[in-house]
Amino acid sequence: MRPAFRLLPLPLSIALCLPAMADDDKPVSWALCPVQDVIPSFAGAPAGQPRGDRTGLPTSIEGDELGGTEANLEYQGNVALTRGDQFLGADNLKYDQENDTYVADGHVRYQDAGIRLVAERARGNQEDDTHQIDNIRYQLVSRRGNGGADRIEMKGSTGIMRHSTYSTCDPSDRRWELRSRRIDVDTDAGWGVARGATIRLGKFPVLYVPYLKFPIDDRRHTGLLYPSISMSGRNGFDYEQPVYFNLAPNYDATLYPRYMSDRGALLGAEFRYLYPKGQGVLEGSWMPSDELLRDRAREPGFDPLRNPDPDDARGMFAFAGNHNLNRIWQARANLTWISDSRYTEDFSNSLYGQAMTSVVSSAGIFGLGRHWSGGLMADHWQLSDYTISELSLPYNRLPRLYANWEQPFGRWLTAGMHAEAVRFQHDQHPGGSRVDIKPFVSMPLQGAAWFVIPTLAWRHTAYRLEDGLADRLAAQQAAAALGIAPDQVTPAQAAPYRDDAPQRSLPIASLDAGLYFDRETEIKGSRFLHTLEPRLFYLNAPYREQDGLPIFDTRPFSFSWGQMFRDNRYTGPDRQTDANQLTLALSTRFLRQSDGFERLSASIGQIRYFDDNRVTAPGEIPVSQGKSAWVADANYAPTDRWTIGASYQWDPKFRREDLASVRARYLFGEDGVVNLTYRHRRDLLEQADFSFLYPVTPAWSVVGRYYHSFEDDQMLEGIAGVQWDSCCLAVRALVRRYVRSREGDMNTAFQVEFVLKGLGSAGQDTERTLRRAILGYYRDDLYLVPPGNTVSTPAGKAQAPDPIP
Known part of the structure; x- marks a missing residue:
């Protein structure tokens, strides 16, 4: 033989x-499947091992x-x-x-x-x-x-x-x-x-x-992908049939023809490419006419000046890509264009789309070294909220050059610098240029249970303003000095205040110090490590008059735990706070020694202002001498399944509640979860959010969400659904009602998905909807960053094949 x-x-x-x-993109559960094999392993057969080249093996x-x-x-x-x-x-x-x-x-x-x-x-x-x-x-x-x-x-x-x-x-x-x-x-x-x-x-x-x-x-091969079929009050019958084109091993394309019975036809497209030094994705959509616009134009009170023309085509274009110039420098671009200011509202299926007021496009070259980072970039903003005008758009930065450097010199000395040069441009406002330089030196002294970090910085900010902006700032300063309205100020009255090259320089000193105490303790038979972590942060910066400086990209931070340890309460350099203040904070934790599980964490802190803060942004209330609001945050896990948390801010000066947030979560079995959250921020919002995935039996479960705004007395989103799961087949049916416009109009949608495990699914991607609405729908999401899938894709397109390898 x-x-x-x-x-x-x-x-x-x-x-x-x-x-x-x-x-295989979605995790499939086979928990309900029989344990036994359909065909048991044969006696005498070798143990299974990965297949490879068997040509040279003996038989x-x-x-x-x-x-x-x-x-x-x-x-x-x-x-x-x-x-x-x-x-x-x-x-x-x-x-x-x-x-x-x-x-x-x-x-x-x-x-x-x-x-x-x-x-x-x-x-x-x-x-x-x-x-x-x-x-x-x-x-x-x-x-x-x-x-x-x-x-x-x-x-x-x-x-x-x-x-x-x-x-x-x-x-x-x-x-x-x-x-x-x-x-x-x-x-x-x-x-x-x-x-x-x-x-x-x-x-x-x-x-x-x-x-x-x-x-x-x-x-990869050219062919049809699974279609998407749905019904909604806004779109009617909605059918999308993706067509995939395998153009080459390193680039492909997908077309997304879509028909909406109440709105018309739409064509979406995506092109992806990959090469050794970079990759990118281009996507877009085009709709020759939208019946939704025609219906809206017939409504009473329709304002043609604030709405897109019903006869115009609608569409969007987006590009995201990068190219590695070398191991240090990379070119990146993220570009977006929309045809009109109601595009994101009309083509979004989430609350995030309603909240977007503008979209930004950016491109630049960025570098990263061992002790430095820097880049040259530009960005441009486009309005996506028809209820406001382009006057409210942020300034375009055309261009922005920045550099950050921080390097230790020995064990006890660190030096660094943050530098930025920006040209600001706006279609409705005069602009200008800004140079901001902030060198610093610090001495990080620390031991096993303590740290003391003194830091000394110098901030210099200089501007070159266009004539119109310099005149406006001069009129505002003159009006404040004379006690009249800015439009009543004469050129002669404004002349002493006019400066087309204002600047500001000041030193900033801070001292950050803390202690770390810990002890072993036992609670109900379990061993814990109990920590006590006091921290002090002292900040001192002299006052510099800044009313003559423009506001390009700066606003006050929301008061929070992290803001108490910053050296500026503003987001950008257009305002640098004056300060003589001390933050006192205390944190404690209980860590289970067997596995590091955090049973309890609590923090409380407050700022003591020794002097009035005189620097303000337009419309901001000055911070006066005294005490800030108390900031407290606590999280407690009475069991491994229960998690309860709260955040609270109380202002003792005005005896009022600035912020209150309460959250609770309970885990059922292997995949059930209930979330309850209440949020209140004074003069801004008051909302409650309840969501759940409750397994009635191993095969049946119910899901839901109720998201309510008390200020508007309106439901923001409601979801009710049922899921049935078996070894090899799953069915999900949802009814969803959510805010679809800034006027508070509601949309109702019915979604059904059949999942043939091991083959694919038919219907809308209900898992994406539920994962966004119910934190913990995928249990792993509780231990990771929450899913970033709230941004709607162009025209709600289907998922293309995996990225090109």
């Missing part, structure tokens, strides 16, 4: 072609009896062929060495690291590389799935599977199944073609496709 006898190639690629369409053949002639070998009884992780078993095996043909019959069994199958008979010609296998049942090992076929015929890299089935359900409980009359496979090309394919839910066919071409491996 030839020692190089090849183990049968068998239907590996063919059996894997059906689940090749599976959607061994065993059997109870060996007969026949030298040219025609016959193995009988418990025949077993093994090579690496491959195993072929049969009752009988006949091999004709002259013709290089074989016949295996009687309980034919095959197994490797990826698949197990049983068949009635297998025969073929090794020299011609032709094979036929009859009456097959298979089970995938590396990914869940099982099925069968009447016959498999193969020749080289091509093959035919006749009357095949595939499902991830147990054979005794077929919730869904994919059947095909015939499947042709070409492993070299990476394609499979199914003819007469039917998807069944239970006994009922729900989708019939006479011809379907699909990929059978990880290679």
Whole structure:
């Protein structure tokens, strides 16, 4: 017998072609599936191991009896062929060495690291590389799935599977199944073609496709992606059919034709590219006419000056990309353009889209070294809120040059500098230029249980203003001095205050010090590490008159815990606070020593102002001598499932509550969660948010959210839904009602999604909606940064294939 006898190639690629369409982007739970295998592992088969190149591996053949002639070998009884992780078993095996043909019959069994199958008979010609296998049942090992076929015929890299089935359900409980009359496979090309394919839910066919071409491996191919279908009060019947184009190994494109019965047709597109030094994504959408605008134009009180023209086309363009110039410098761009100021509102499906007042485009070159960072960039703002004018847009920075440097010199000395030069431009306001330089030196003294960090900085800010802005600032200063309105100031009265090159310089000194105490303690039999962490932060900066300086990109910070330890209460250099103040803060924590779990954390702090803060931004109330509001924050976990937290700010001077926030979370079982949050900030908002995922049974669960604004006495978003899960099939149905316009108009949508585990899903992406609305819908989100998927994609487009490798 030839020692190089090849183990049968068998239907590996063919059996894997059906689940090749599976959607693996979402985590699939198989918790409700039976533990036992559909086809148990065969006795005598080698332990599963990853498949690789088996060409050079030896093949061994065993059997109870060996007969026949030298040219025609016959193995009988418990025949077993093994090579690496491959195993072929049969009752009988006949091999004709002259013709290089074989016949295996009687309980034919095959197994490797990826698949197990049983068949009635297998025969073929090794020299011609032709094979036929009859009456097959298979089970995938590396990914869940099982099925069968009447016959498999193969020749080289091509093959035919006749009357095949595939499902991830147990054979005794077929919730869904994919059947095909015939499947042709070409492993070299990476394609499979199914003819007469039917998807069944239970006994009922729900989708019939006479011809379907699909990929059978990880290679990318041009074709259709799963469609998205939904109904809503704003769009009506909404159907989107993505079309994917595999243009080259390193770039591709996707078209998103979409039809909305109440609004019209829309075409979205996305182009992605990747090369050794960078990558990028271009996307856009275009809608020739939008019936929503025509309906809005017929409403009473319609203002054509503040709304897009109903006859205009609508669209957007966005680009995000980067290019690595070298290991230090990178060029990046994030560009966005929208056709009108109501685009984000009309094409968004979340509250975030309603809250956006502007969109920004930026591009630049950025560098990062061991002790420095810097860049040259520019940005431009576009209005996306029709209720306001372009006067409220931020200034464009065209361009901005910045550099940050911080370096230790020995153990006790650190020096650094923050520097920035910006040219500000605005379509409705005069602009100017600003240079801000802030060198500093600090001495970080610290030990195991203490730290003292004195810092001395000098801030110099200089401007070059356009004439119109210099005149405006002079009129404002003169009006304040004379006690009249700015529009009543004459040029002569404003002349003494006019300065087209104002500047400001001042020193800033701070001292940050803290202690760390800890002790071991025991509570109800559990050992904890109890910490006590007092901290002091002293800030001193002299007063410099700054009314003659413009406000380009600066506003006051919201008062918070972090703001108590900054050297400026403003976001930018247009205002530098004067200060003679001391922050006193205290934190404590209880850490479970067995695993580091934080049972309790609490912090409280307050600023003592020794002098009045005279520097203010326009419309800001000055900070007077005395005490700031108390800032307190606490989190307590009475059990591993309960988490309770609160934040509170109380101003003793005015005896009023500035901020109150209460939050609670409880975890049910492996995936249930309930969240309750109340937020109140004086003169700004008062809201409550309740959301939950409650498992009624292992298969049934209910989900919901109620998000309410007390100031407007209006629901911002409401969700009610039910989920049913089984081993291989999941169904989610949601009713969602949410604010869709800045006038408070509501939209109602009904979403249904069928998830055929191991194959894909049909309907809208309800998981995306629920993950955004219910923190903890994915349990892992509780331990990571909350999902950043609240920004709506252009025209709500479907998900394209994975990024290009």
